Amino acid sequence: MSSHLPRRAKFASALLRTAAALSRATGRGDGSVIGGRVGLIVEPRLLELLAEGRQVALISGTNGKTTTTRFTTAAVEAAGPVATNSFGANMPTGHTTALAKAPQAQFAMLEVDEHYLGQLLEAAHPKVVALLNLSRDQLDRAMEVTSLAGKWRDVLKGVEDVHIVANADDPLIVWAASVSPNVTWVGGGQRWQDDSTICPWCGKHLDRFGEYWRCTACGATRPSPQWSVSDFGDQVIGPDGSRYELDLQLPGRVNQANAAMALAIASIFGVHPAQAAPRLTSVKSVAGRYAKVQRDGRQLRLLLAKNPAGWLENFDMIEPNTPVVLALNAREVDGFDTSWIYDVDFTPLRGRQVYVIGDRRTDLAVRLQVDDVRFTVLEDINAAVSTVPAGPVEVVANYTAFQDIRKEFDRVN
Structure with missing residues (x-):
């Protein structure tokens, strides 16, 4: 496969791998996007x-x-x-990038x-x-x-x-x-x-x-x-x-x-x-999804839910009688419109201990109130860890909220 590449494509692949490695080394990400961008600029057919x-x-x-x-x-x-x-x-x-790396x-x-x-x-x-x-x-x-x-x-x-x-x-x-x-x-x-x-x-x-x-x-x-x-x-x-x-x-x-x-x-x-x-x-976690994190006597399981269908599936996964932390952001990657949360049925959370965090936690709190779900609004994941009882905790977050939580745990651990 790589042996049949034209010279220009080989050069583009080498630059791609270098850009990706620099991105990882400087903590800017795994390098997949910037590496591919560099490679495709040099050889659009890469x-x-x-x-x-x-x-x-x-x-x-x-x-x-x-x-x-x-x-x-x-x-x-x-x-x-x-x-x-x-x-x-x-x-x-x-x-x-994926093809160039293998x-x-x-x-x-x-x-x-x-x-x-x-x-x-x-x-x-x-x-x-x-x-x-x-x-x-x-x-x-x-x-x-x-x-x-x-x-x-x-x-x-x-x-x-x-x-x-x-x-x-x-x-x-x-x-x-x-x-x-x-x-x-x-x-x-x-x-x-x-x-x-x-x-x-x-x-x-x-x-x-x-x-x-x-x-x-x-x-x-x-x-x-x-x-x-x-x-x-x-x-x-x-x-x-x-x-x-x-x-x-x-x-x-x-x-x-x-x-x-x-x-x-x-x-x-x-x-x-x-x-x-x-x-x-052998598949136990997928890009941090379903990962389990130990913190101060709490065992947090991280679940990603980006849209109504995803939230519905996650509510089917959470363990009975376990506290739940919900995290909602609305940044560019998530989409700025949070009206979709009114398409989600939150009634399965009734009777649980529910904690709400994220940039748009107030929006989510109002939505939970509509479905008669009792909740506590907190500042961030650290406040949630300090507040929830010791033991297992389910954390359900949309995309950037999920990444924020992962970064916080990676920073401490």
């Missing part, structure tokens, strides 16, 4: 050149793409070295921001594209979900040499993927359904019964999944009915669905699920 000759999977969706990419990487590593953007830098600069890797498992899927299809020539889900996210700057599904549908039309692995439970995903002649359907459940009540084919109301959905007007219906999660969530069921045990270190039904997606993707790269499934156990 991403395409680095992807040439590799077997590539692109994994995209509103939620779960970082975890699914990490699961898939662990599974496919059974077949050989894998290049991946494991820190979540999911735009072309991050993809370029020049000999035959495989590349790349998490892709939803808005860049078309660009990556052209540049990376993937073998597999995995479509997880679509839901409302960052309302002040993100595309409306039906429009985004339509954009995906358009870029997938006529793409016959790519195998699509798609979530059968999300009507928007099915609509986008159904233009492809080569689709593997995965069923893992979809708790958040508020963005898929209207049929994307005809605009009429969808009837929904759990994961099953159907349009009585045009007949569109949930496809039968080849891969699914067992009722108890402890197994993935393959296309031939074989069952593969899951022993995940990550909590929640959503991660069981992510695991099923990973096994489906890995199988296309020739990794048998019996070989792949045990490897998923």
